[in-house]
């Protein structure tokens with residue numbers, strides 16, 4: 287074995303060959319050396335595993351080129367969302383509106399007013415860029431923005447309930463995913479959780495009996511990704527906030543998605559932020575990149591006296607938003623203030639698309655793909671269920687339409703085609719169902735159909751070779 291390993295050319299030898307290779311010579315030496323080491327290591331592992339390995343210098347250089355190509359292309363890139371899930375955490379949640387995009391573009395180059403007060407020529411507060419806009423839109427006294435909603439909840443609890451108790455219904459001990467679990471977040475913030483009621487039923491009296499000298503707050507958490515049905519009950523929001531006020535404790539509502547526009551899907555309604563404020567919650571928290579439709583952000587709105595404590599919390603420095611997300615948020619808030627949010631904000635528009643319109647789009651799309659049928663593909667329209675995602679309208683289906691593609695006749699299985707799509711220049715993320723690749727048209731943007739058509743044509747060509 288040692289003898290075999292010794293046959294691998296030395297790194298120095300490969301390096302001098304690489305430096306003479308026009309495809310490799312432009313890379314900085316340390317990057318090149320590292321890639322060569324990686325390639326050599328891979329060969330050693332192959333040999334140690336008892337496999338044969340090609341150790342000719344040209345093959346090694348080819349392996350080095352592949353490593354460098356992978357390392358020097360962007361991993362974070364645009365993709366096409368053909369899943370039908372509007373707010374997909376794995377796919378970057380909300381796509382930006384034109385105003386949000388322009389706002390980000392506006393500060394990409396050069397310096398910006400992120401913490402500069404233009405009027406007085408002195409240091410400013412980044413939060414003040416959006417605070418009055420958020421207050422105008424939600425009806426709250428004060429607002430504070432942080433990195434994401436998880437950070438918002440953390441900051442709220444750390445500022446208002448450290449070493450004190452927070453009462454939460456057992457039906458609302460949510461896990462959002464990505465290891466955001468309400469009991470854990472509470473523990474991390476230094477607050478103590480007091481669970482009340484049962485999974486399906488919690489009464490006002492349960493909350494009332496749990497209040498003690500140790501209680502800092504009552505917290506309601508939106509059950510973002512599940513719904514409990516059947517024999518269920520929860521007190522009215524107004525009753526909760528009244529109870530908190532009577533006992534001099536804080537009422538908190540983690541809305542999760544937090545929409546500013548009223549919206550009804552199949553008879554289900556998400557509470558708006560304005561409603562939660564009106565119901566009397568002292569603090570309301572929600573995400574910037576879920577139903578609001580902007581960039582990543584955690585938004586806290588509520589009573590000035592509580593927000594003041596959060597603004598003074600040292601934790602805020604670690605949770606603060608960066609200028610690009612702030613720009614996206616402010617641009618999106620402009621959509622709500624002076625635009626047509628139901629049309630201008632992509633996630634809001636996608637959520638509102640009519641089934642008939644989606645059916646028509648799917649039919650037109652199928653027609654454009656009809657030439658594939660002559661090549662042996664199957665192309666059909668299909669009725670689908672798509673989802674809002676992003677912690678809104680849990681378990682509520684949206685009637686949608688799309689295409690199902692089958693290229694088995696031309697030698698491409700569904701999983702091969704799905705993989706081909708995934709590796710396309712602009713990766714196309716689609717589902718596989720019943721040995722067919724399914725494309726939901728709900729979340730496709732303007733140029734996406736062109737890309738999908740191009741990918742299908744190219745896949746067909748490659749199979750015909």
Ligand SMILES: *Cc1c(COP(=O)(O)O)cnc(C)c1O
Pocket residue numbers: 434435436437439460462466507508509510540541542543572573574583584676677
């Ligand atoms: C999504 C969600 C969060 C976390 O928000 P992020 O912006 O993803 O950090 C917290 N609470 C609830 C109820 C949620 O739905």
